[in-house]
Amino acid sequence: xxxxxxxxxxxxxxxxxxxxxxxxxxxxxxxxxxxxxxxxxxxxxxxxxxxxxxxxxxxxxxxxxxxxxxxxxxxxxxxxxxxxxxxxxxxxxxxxxxxxxxxxxxxxxxxxxxxxxxxxxxxxxxxxxxxxxxxxxxxxxxxxxxxxxxxxxxxxxxxxxxxxxxxxxxxxxxxxxxxxxxxxxxxxxxxxxxxxxxxxxxxxxxxxxxxxxxxx
Amino acid sequence: xxxxxxxxxxxxxxxxxxxxxxxxxxxxxxxxxxxxxxxxxxxxxxxxxxxxxxxxxxxxxxxxxxxxxxxxxxxxxxxxxxxxxxxxxxxxxxxxxxxxxxxxxxxxxxxxxxxxxxxxxxxxxxxxxxxxxxxxxxxxxxxxxxxxxxxxxxxxxxxxxxxxxxxxxxxxxxxxxxxxxxxxxxxxxxxxxxxxxxxxxxxxxxxxxxxxxxxxxxxxxxxxxxxxxxxxxxxxxxxxxxxxxxxxxxxxxxxxxxxxxxxxxxxxxxxxxxxxxxxxxxxxxxxxxxxxxxxxxxxxxxxxxxxxxxxxxxxxxxxxxxxxxxxxxxxxxxxxxxxxxxxxxxxxxxxxxxxxxxxxxxxxxxxxxxxxxxxxxxxxxxxxxxxxxxxxxxxxxxxxxxxxxxxxxxxxxxxxxxxxxxxxxxxxxxxxxxxxxxxxxxxxxxxxxxxxxxxxxxxxxxxxxxxxxxxxxxxxxxxxxxxxxxxxxxxxxxxxxxxxxxxxxxxxxxxxxxxxxxxxxxxxxxxxxxxx
Numbered sequence: 171x172x173x174x175x176x177x178x179x180x181x182x183x184x185x186x187x188x189x190x191x192x193x194x195x196x197x198x199x200x201x202x203x204x205x206x207x208x209x210x211x212x213x214x215x216x217x218x219x220x221x222x223x224x225x226x227x228x229x230x231x232x233x234x235x236x237x238x239x240x241x242x243x244x245x246x247x248x249x250x251x252x253x254x255x256x257x258x259x260x261x262x263x264x265x266x267x268x269x270x271x272x273x274x275x276x277x278x279x280x281x282x283x284x285x286x287x288x289x290x291x292x293x294x295x296x297x298x299x300x301x302x303x304x305x306x307x308x309x310x311x312x313x314x315x316x317x318x319x320x321x322x323x324x325x326x327x328x329x330x331x332x333x334x335x336x337x338x339x340x341x342x343x344x345x346x347x348x349x350x351x352x353x354x355x356x357x358x359x360x361x362x363x364x365x366x367x368x369x370x371x372x373x374x375x376x377x378x379x380x381x382x383x384x385x386x
Numbered sequence: 387x388x389x390x391x392x393x394x395x396x397x398x399x400x401x402x403x404x405x406x407x408x409x410x411x412x413x414x415x416x417x418x419x420x421x422x423x424x425x426x427x428x429x430x431x432x433x434x435x436x437x438x439x440x441x442x443x444x445x446x447x448x449x450x451x452x453x454x455x456x457x458x459x460x461x462x463x464x465x466x467x468x469x470x471x472x473x474x475x476x477x478x479x480x481x482x483x484x485x486x487x488x489x490x491x492x493x494x495x496x497x498x499x500x501x502x503x504x505x506x507x508x509x510x511x512x513x514x515x516x517x518x519x520x521x522x523x524x525x526x527x528x529x530x531x532x533x534x535x536x537x538x539x540x541x542x543x544x545x546x547x548x549x550x551x552x553x554x555x556x557x558x559x560x561x562x563x564x565x566x567x568x569x570x571x572x573x574x575x576x577x578x579x580x581x582x583x584x585x586x587x588x589x590x591x592x593x594x595x596x597x598x599x600x601x602x603x604x605x606x607x608x609x610x611x612x613x614x615x616x617x618x619x620x621x622x623x624x625x626x627x628x629x630x631x632x633x634x635x636x637x638x639x640x641x642x643x644x645x646x647x648x649x650x651x652x653x654x655x656x657x658x659x660x661x662x663x664x665x666x667x668x669x670x671x672x673x674x675x676x677x678x679x680x681x682x683x684x685x686x687x688x689x690x691x692x693x694x695x696x697x698x699x700x701x702x703x704x705x706x707x708x709x710x711x712x713x714x715x716x717x718x719x720x721x722x723x724x725x726x727x728x729x730x731x732x733x734x735x736x737x738x739x740x741x742x743x744x745x746x747x748x749x750x751x752x753x754x755x756x757x758x759x760x761x762x763x764x765x766x767x768x769x770x771x772x773x774x775x776x777x778x779x780x781x782x783x784x785x786x787x788x789x790x791x792x793x794x795x796x797x798x799x800x801x802x803x804x805x806x807x808x809x810x811x812x813x814x815x816x817x818x819x820x821x822x823x824x825x826x827x828x829x830x831x832x833x834x835x836x837x838x839x840x841x842x843x844x845x846x847x848x849x850x851x852x853x854x855x856x857x858x859x860x861x862x863x864x865x866x867x868x869x870x871x872x873x874x875x876x877x878x879x880x881x882x883x884x885x886x887x888x889x890x891x892x893x894x895x896x897x898x899x900x901x902x903x904x905x906x907x908x909x910x911x912x913x914x915x916x917x918x
Contacts, residue, residue: 179584179588179648180581180584180585180588181581182581203647204648204651207645207647207648208648211643211645211648214643214783214784215580215581215783215784216784217784237855237858237860237866238860239685239686239859239860242684242685242806242810243645243646243647243685245806246644246645246646246684246802246803246806247643247644247645249798249802250798250801250802250805251798253802266809266813269813269852269855269856270813270848270852271847271848271849271851271852271855272848273848274844304851304854304855305851307854307855307858307866308850308851308854308875308876309875309876309877310875310876310877311877311878312876312878313878313879316847346878352878360854360858360866360868360873360875361875362875363873363874363875363884377893377894377897378897380897380901381897381900381901383904384900384901384904
């Protein structure tokens with residue numbers, strides 16, 4: 171399919187194939203931004219052929235691609251008139267909550283709109299993945315309830331979830347004074363700025379390469 | 387042939403500018419009689435002009451073609467065709483042996499001049515489209531054996547897209563159309579159709595094999611950039627260079643449609659940070675950077691945008707005096723101002739002032755110091771103002787539904803992009819005040835920072851997460867890049883601000899100066915002092 175898109179970036183004849191490819195992405199839990207943008211582009215050129223259900227699925231898949239800005243990239247191509255109607259209003263609200271890390275409100279709103287989201291398998295896991303991504307950029311250790319709210323998992327399920335993360339992803343748990351439990355996230359260069367490669371005193375090879383003619 | 391002597395006294399006997407007809411060009415206008423038809427009457431000076439241009443094209447004399455194209459054509463237009471079109475291609479055909487390809491090229495200039503000086507009619511828009519189709523068909527499928535100046539080839543691509551853009555805007559103004567015009571628009575909906583435009587650009591890229599050429603150039607098996615795309619072995623540069631410029635053309639069309647990701651993807655064969663054929667032509671250089679920077683701005687890749695704007699703004703600043711006489715000078719100035727506005731937006735959101743060269747920074751402060759302060763306080767009106775001033779003229783590619791004219795607003799495309807941009811700005815509105823507090827502390831508790839920010843603790847945690855999310859972008863390879871000028875992490879209930887003492891980068895400085903020194907030495911070596 172990628173091949174088809176690459177060879178026919180501006181060919182209205184492949185529109186039906188692109189539509190069924192969206193369906194396939196939903197069912198087989200894969201994703202192609204390029205193919206979906208190509209379809210939105212064809213819709214933009216021929217608004218009469220636009221299929222609201224397909225667009226809605228593309229947007230749900232784009233939400234699942236967070237932290238990448240795919241959702242915005244899609245919205246730039248969807249007529250404003252349509253964006254003022256359902257389900258696009260709801261999807262834009264959901265995106266807004268995620269972009270501003272308002273996870274509690276996001277999960278509440280998502281629960282009220284199961285009909286749009288549940289048709290796309292893997293949605294919840296993908297959003298949890300995004301929440302974990304943002305948390306790991308930010309926290310070395312975070313209170314358990316902050317994690318619970320962000321990924322919308324509580325009680326026993328959260329214990330199980332944490333258990334899994336401890337075993338396979340290098341997480342750990344710490345009990346601090348007062349009985350509060352802190353979740354320790356694995357270090358990376360964003361939550362441990364010391365780990366950031368110190369690029370300041372190195373010169374990239376391309377710059378040194380400019381000197382070669384002078385040196386010879 | 388040295389381009390450096392352009393405008394100097396380098397012409398030989400064959401040089402067109404030396405002809406008496408040219409010097410006395412005005413004579414023709416004064417001799418107009420009442421029955422004279424401007425479109426078919428060919429003044430002597432035009433006869434000579436086309437004959438010479440034709441001859442130089444046949445002889446592949448790029449230097450002379452360039453002189454006539456950039457110099458004489460402009461001068462004649464200024465003197466004789468300020469408010470009227472040039473004589474038609476049919477009228478001049480007999481002076482150029484009715485050469486089909488020459489007439490297509492002549493018409494290309496003819497329409498470009500018309501679009502610049504007059505308002506084209508619907509029929510003329512149709513004819514210009516036909517002419518581009520015929521010209522591109524010949525180049526794509528014929529055996530074109532010409533060598534044309536890169537400037538002209540760039541102008542073709544540039545004008546082709548400009549006329550498409552202009553057509554979309556013209557078509558959108560439905561209220562002022564006569565029934566006859568509406569009928570024609572409906573009947574000939576393949577003219578200036580977006581598929582046609584995109585597919586011609588794509589076909590030029592594919593057929594020219596330019597992507598492969600640029601790839602092979604890296605291992606040295608072919609030369610393209612080193613000869614500025616010209617072919618000095620008897621071949622033609624036309625298809626190759628048109629293909630090359632079409633890459634930048636596609637970037638532009640995609641941006642006009644709001645498809646920033648696809649636009650940047652089209653541009654990947656060209657490295658915007660290196661010297662290339664695009665940077666040898668000022669108009670092309672500016673177009674490439676303007677759309678590249680704008681697309682990056684819309685994708686929150688502010689650092690890439692800042693670097694690119696800085697590079698071209700510095701170039702314009704240094705070379706402005708040489709461009710004053712160019713026909714595109716007004717356009718250069720306009721894009722220059724727009725790019726300062728975009729740079730001001732980027733730096734307000736992502737204050738990496740270090741990335742901006744000192745002289746560019748001075749210009750920026752002069753123009754936008756106040757406005758940048760207000761943008762840093764998240765004054766939405768300022769984002770609106772600068773965005774509206776500096777954004778491309780977005781287009782609605784689909785023809786309107788001629789049955790229900792009321793629902794069609796030509797501003798739709800622009801309004802949508804503005805709206806989405808402003809909602810992004812709203813999502814980022816707490817970032818600059820967080821940044822200013824973080825700068826004051828090395829550690830601060832969540833509770834204390836929350837009270838400074840007038841938020842509850844949960845609200846502050848969200849704002850801090852938003853800060854992290856918005857200052858980090860996913861790179862094309864999936865890795866995470868930080869745009870943050872002030873970084874921090876949270877440990878439990880305590881915010882730790884990363885020590886961001888900046889060590890000055892001497893490496894770059896020395897590299898630049900070693901190269902500069904070497905250039906000076908080389909220049910000195912070349913100087914030959916005549917012993918008097």
